[in-house]
Amino acid sequence: MGTQDSDKWIIEAEGVGRCFGHHEALSRIDLQIGRGEIFGILGPDGAGKTTLMQLLAAILDPTAGRCRVLGFDTVRDAAQVTARIGYMSQGFTLYDRLSVDENLAFSARIRSVPDALFQQRRKALLQMAGLESACRREARVLSGGMRKKLSLCTNLIHEPSLLLLDELSLGVDPVSRRDLWRMLRTFRAQGTTIVLTTPYMDEASYCDRLAFLHQGQLLAVDSPDALKERARGQVYEVVTARQEEVQQLTGEYREIVSGQWLADRFRLQLASGKAPSEPLRHKLEALGAFGPAAPDLENTFVQLTAPPTDTGSTPEQTGFESVQVDGTDAITARGISVRFGNFSALKNLSFRVAAGEVIGWLGPNGAGKTTLIRVLCGLQRPSAGEVHIAGVALRSAPMAVRARIGYMSQHFSLYPDLSVIENLVFFAGLYGLSRHKRRDAVHWVKTVVGIEGIDGRQAGDLSGALRQRLALACAIMHRPAVLFLDEPTSGVDPLARRRFWQLIQLLARAGMAVLVSTHYLEEAYYCHRLGLMNNGRLIALGTLGELRSALETPLHTADMETLFMTYMARASADEGAIT
Amino acid sequence: MNPHRISAVIGKESREILRDPITLGVAILMPLVMLFLFGYAISLDLRKAALGVLDEDRTPASRALIEHLTSNESFYLGRFLNSAREIETVLQRNQVDLVLVIPSGLQESLLRQEHPDVQILVDGTYSTTALLAAGYAENLVSSYAAAPPEGRLRLETRIWYNPSLASANYVVPGLYAVILLAFPPLLTALGVVREKETGTIQSIFASPLTSSEFIIGKLVPYSLIALLQMLMVVAVGYLWFGVPFRGSFAFLVAAGLIYVFCTVGIGLLVSTLTRTQLSAMLLALIVTLMPSFLFSGLLFPIFTMPALLQLYSGIFPGRYFVEISRGIVLKGIGIDIALTQVTVLAVYTLAVFFLASWRLRKKVA
Numbered sequence: 001m002g003t004q005d006s007d008k009w010i011i012e013a014e015g016v017g018r019c020f021g022h023h024e025a026l027s028r029i030d031l032q033i034g035r036g037e038i039f040g041i042l043g044p045d046g047a048g049k050t051t052l053m054q055l056l057a058a059i060l061d062p063t064a065g066r067c068r069v070l071g072f073d074t075v076r077d078a079a080q081v082t083a084r085i086g087y088m089s090q091g092f093t094l095y096d097r098l099s100v101d102e103n104l105a106f107s108a109r110i111r112s113v114p115d116a117l118f119q120q121r122r123k124a125l126l127q128m129a130g131l132e133s134a135c136r137r138e139a140r141v142l143s144g145g146m147r148k149k150l151s152l153c154t155n156l157i158h159e160p161s162l163l164l165l166d167e168l169s170l171g172v173d174p175v176s177r178r179d180l181w182r183m184l185r186t187f188r189a190q191g192t193t194i195v196l197t198t199p200y201m202d203e204a205s206y207c208d209r210l211a212f213l214h215q216g217q218l219l220a221v222d223s224p225d226a227l228k229e230r231a232r233g234q235v236y237e238v239v240t241a242r243q244e245e246v247q248q249l250t251g252e253y254r255e256i257v258s259g260q261w262l263a264d265r266f267r268l269q270l271a272s273g274k275a276p277s278e279p280l281r282h283k284l285e286a287l288g289a290f291g292p293a294a295p296d297l298e299n300t301f302v303q304l305t306a307p308p309t310d311t312g313s314t315p316e317q318t319g320f321e322s323v324q325v326d327g328t329d330a331i332t333a334r335g336i337s338v339r340f341g342n343f344s345a346l347k348n349l350s351f352r353v354a355a356g357e358v359i360g361w362l363g364p365n366g367a368g369k370t371t372l373i374r375v376l377c378g379l380q381r382p383s384a385g386e387v388h389i390a391g392v393a394l395r396s397a398p399m400a401v402r403a404r405i406g407y408m409s410q411h412f413s414l415y416p417d418l419s420v421i422e423n424l425v426f427f428a429g430l431y432g433l434s435r436h437k438r439r440d441a442v443h444w445v446k447t448v449v450g451i452e453g454i455d456g457r458q459a460g461d462l463s464g465a466l467r468q469r470l471a472l473a474c475a476i477m478h479r480p481a482v483l484f485l486d487e488p489t490s491g492v493d494p495l496a497r498r499r500f501w502q503l504i505q506l507l508a509r510a511g512m513a514v515l516v517s518t519h520y521l522e523e524a525y526y527c528h529r530l531g532l533m534n535n536g537r538l539i540a541l542g543t544l545g546e547l548r549s550a551l552e553t554p555l556h557t558a559d560m561e562t563l564f565m566t567y568m569a570r571a572s573a574d575e576g577a578i579t
Numbered sequence: 580m581n582p583h584r585i586s587a588v589i590g591k592e593s594r595e596i597l598r599d600p601i602t603l604g605v606a607i608l609m610p611l612v613m614l615f616l617f618g619y620a621i622s623l624d625l626r627k628a629a630l631g632v633l634d635e636d637r638t639p640a641s642r643a644l645i646e647h648l649t650s651n652e653s654f655y656l657g658r659f660l661n662s663a664r665e666i667e668t669v670l671q672r673n674q675v676d677l678v679l680v681i682p683s684g685l686q687e688s689l690l691r692q693e694h695p696d697v698q699i700l701v702d703g704t705y706s707t708t709a710l711l712a713a714g715y716a717e718n719l720v721s722s723y724a725a726a727p728p729e730g731r732l733r734l735e736t737r738i739w740y741n742p743s744l745a746s747a748n749y750v751v752p753g754l755y756a757v758i759l760l761a762f763p764p765l766l767t768a769l770g771v772v773r774e775k776e777t778g779t780i781q782s783i784f785a786s787p788l789t790s791s792e793f794i795i796g797k798l799v800p801y802s803l804i805a806l807l808q809m810l811m812v813v814a815v816g817y818l819w820f821g822v823p824f825r826g827s828f829a830f831l832v833a834a835g836l837i838y839v840f841c842t843v844g845i846g847l848l849v850s851t852l853t854r855t856q857l858s859a860m861l862l863a864l865i866v867t868l869m870p871s872f873l874f875s876g877l878l879f880p881i882f883t884m885p886a887l888l889q890l891y892s893g894i895f896p897g898r899y900f901v902e903i904s905r906g907i908v909l910k911g912i913g914i915d916i917a918l919t920q921v922t923v924l925a926v927y928t929l930a931v932f933f934l935a936s937w938r939l940r941k942k943v944a
Contacts, residue, residue, distance in 0.1 A: 020944065054781075054943050057781075057784075057785045058785070059781060059784040059785050059941060059942055059943050060942055060943050060944055061942060078941065078942075079787070079789070082784065082785050082786055082787060082941070083786075083787035085785060086785075087781070087782065087785035088782075089778050089781035089782060089785075090778065091777075091778045093777060093778040093779045093781060093782050094779070095591060095595060095779060096777075097594065097595045097598040097599060098591060098594055098595065098598075102591070102594060105587075106587055106590070106591045107782075107786075109583060109584065109586075109587030109590075110584045110587050110588065110783075110786050110787065110788045111786060111787055112581065112583060112584065112787070138598070154782070155782075164785075
């Protein structure tokens with residue numbers, strides 16, 4: 001039975017650790033979570049977030065320490081714990097062939113929710129999640145955002161006092177993410193304790209308290225504001241729009257451990273405990289108004305994880321020759337439409353991409369981003385319209401086009417059981433490079449992305465950041481004119497993300513056109529132009545400045561999220577007006 | 580155990596199965612395909628073996644013997660040989676399956692009321708057919724060797740239960756057992772592993788549902804499919820292959836129900852041991868399909884196996900149901916005679932169920 005201390009702490013972990021074979025996924029975690037908190041666990045892929053959540057859900061036994069949840073021991077009284085919690089595992093864990101209603105009903109029935117109560121809650125939840133109109137549809141046809149909301153509903157149907165949410169908004173578009181958070185706040189107000197993991201810094205700042213998890217260890221536990229304070233004094237910003245020069249500086253000065261573009265300014269973080277050196281200060285002041293700035297969570301994370309000596313290596317520039325594109329646009333798309341039966345996935349898209357341009361595609365789940373990339377790669381034949389890649393018509397010479405494009409999927413399509421070098425050689429073979437060229441290409445690409453000296457390691461054992469770079473290496477080895485990146489940075493820690501973007505910009509400067517789809521709105525600042533998509537339409541395309549001033553009431557200093565939401569709202573209003 | 584929770588799992592599982600028409604179709608079609616293939620392919624009858632003849636007697640008596648051997652379904656006259664040297668050649672080239680050697684002087688010694696010898700040489704490469712051919716030929720030869728004198732003992736052979744000695748009657752009821760051991764576990768094994776792969780199992784673990792409730796919830800719908808498969812193959816066996824049905828249909832269904840619970844349970848057990856659909860399928864094949872042919876007594880009688888293998892065959896439930904189904908179909912036996920087998924199956928089923936529930940211990944690692 002629950003004891004009196006369960007009144008104070010919903011979760012108490014004492015020295016909890018978990019090993020898988022020799023690998024220590026978690027070590028010596030001490031944690032107390034109180035009633036009614038929204039508690040966030042923040043960390044990159046592989047930090048041990050999922051393991052910790054499974055331990056708390058009592059579906060995994062710790063190999064060290066002990067853990068009490070709702071007053072019950074997670075090993076001895078696992079059944080008591082699982083009977084009282086809601087646990088949403090990573091991914092989209094629904095029964096695909098069951099409808100929304102059936103998924104909900106199943107979840108309620110295995111938890112013995114009385115029928116009358118179920119009907120009442122079902123109605124309220126579906127309404128809150130905006131799923132009423134979809135309640136008869138099978139789960140597999142729902143968009144990512146809808147699936148996540150339904151997953152959440154199936155875990156709320158028994159109104160648990162503790163809700164454990166693993167990767168709440170991974171793969172969920174910003175609009176659905178807002179809905180999810182609205183639901184969480186409603187339930188918190190009713191006394192539900194919520195523990196969630198997230199790789200998103202912005203999401204983490206919505207939590208009451210936050211734990212930084214890195215390589216299986218808790219680095220810090222505190223409120224988001226207190227955590228931000230820890231990086232005070234390291235963060236500066238310079239008001240400027242001169243991206244090129246800023247990029248050069250970050251490459252040149254190793255004391256800059258991290259940098260981030262905001263609306264009209266560049267924020268940079270210095271190695272902990274250092275003030276900017278004189279030459280750097282001069283150069284920054286020459287760019288625009290320069291001064292200290294308020295730190296955010298990402299700064300604290302960087303401070304806690306970056307070893308003082310490693311100031312973030314930049315990609316090696318030597319040996320990198322430019323990717324030649326013969327003067328023409330990298331991509332010309334005219335009037336592309338894709339229809340699946342009655343459903344229009346893409347509606348009359350036209351745009352051009354110049355060589356060396358980085359374009360970010362943003363839009364909610366189901367907006368058509370993936371279909372667009374599939375069309376441009378020649379994997380999906382458009383119902384109408386024409387695409388030229390580096391001057392070659394996709395329709396007439398699809399194979400020639402394939403040789404000019406590189407594609408990196410969000411899942412880093414690598415062979416986990418092959419070593420790094422075996423993966424590289426295999427992809428080189430796929431591109432049809434001769435034995436001699438293959439050796440050169442592998443050598444070249446290793447230097448470019450900075451993965452030398454790990455030839456023999458298995459791809460599956462690499463960290464998320466290294467796997468990401470290996471996947472990029474496999475995608476650019478044949479020096480394509482156009483590179484497609486499908487959510488390339490999901491689940492990678494902030495430092496690695498920054499290095500990855502430096503690499504992308506390096507490739508772009510060499511003449512490669514890069515198309516990126518992403519859910520991280522802050523990454524939009526790294527792109528030359530942005531394409532906003534909604535419902536299969538390209539609703540806006542332009543630089544950040546152009547997008548801001550193109551609105552009826554220009555939002556000159558709006559951050560990316562506000563801008564995105566404004567455009568989405570406008571597009572939905574337009575659609576409404578048409579139908 | 581909470582019946583409402585179990586029925587929730589059964590309902591969910593049934594819906595998922597019904598909405599995957601391809602898998603369901605395969606599940607229903609495969610047993611039929613197997614029944615037809617094996618029902619026709621496994622024939623232990625001897626039909627039309629080529630007989631080579633070396634007749635060194637060349638008398639009306641020797642010709643009558645040849646006539647006697649080839650004027651039936653079993654043998655036809657493949658080739659006349661002129662010398663003993665040819666025998667090896669025709670056997671090596673598969674031109675004949677067996678050779679009848681009639682030495683000279685057959686007619687004379689028959690007239691003298693002696694017991695002359697004739698020789699039959701059989702190609703023993705395929706031992707089963709060789710034995711059959713040798714047996715048939717021997718019968719035919721001895722039936723030729725004149726009617727026994729009056730007053731002596733006369734042997735009259737009657738074959739019961741399968742008087743025509745048709746292999747279909749023997750093979751098809753055995754196939755009922757083999758098919759139900761081969762397919763239901765395969766389908767079921769994927770059932771739990773799929774939930775592991777998609778991650779839905781984690782939601783199950785983190786819920787009040789107990790592992791035995793979950794296992795029963797999975798067991799019931801898959802067993803119903805398996806029962807359907809059984810009714811189907813029994814019907815096809817009776818209507819198409821003309822296999823007799825002498826026993827009680829209700830008894831067969833009841834025993835079959837226990838048996839399918841058992842085989843489906845094995846599939847569930849397999850899926851609690853594996854993590855991916857591929858390994859589940861391979862393991863299911865190894866523990867069910869392969870031994871179901873060798874150790875069920877379908878083709879090779881268990882009592883002729885070495886003692887150790889007889890013991891080993893006891894691990895596989897197919898063996899018991901082969902005995903039950905052949906017994907019911909061919910001999911019309913009832914529960915009084917098949918009690919041992921039915922009891923073993925029931926105990927087996929319970930053991931499998933508890934083992935699977937214990938293995939599925941609601942932990943991800």
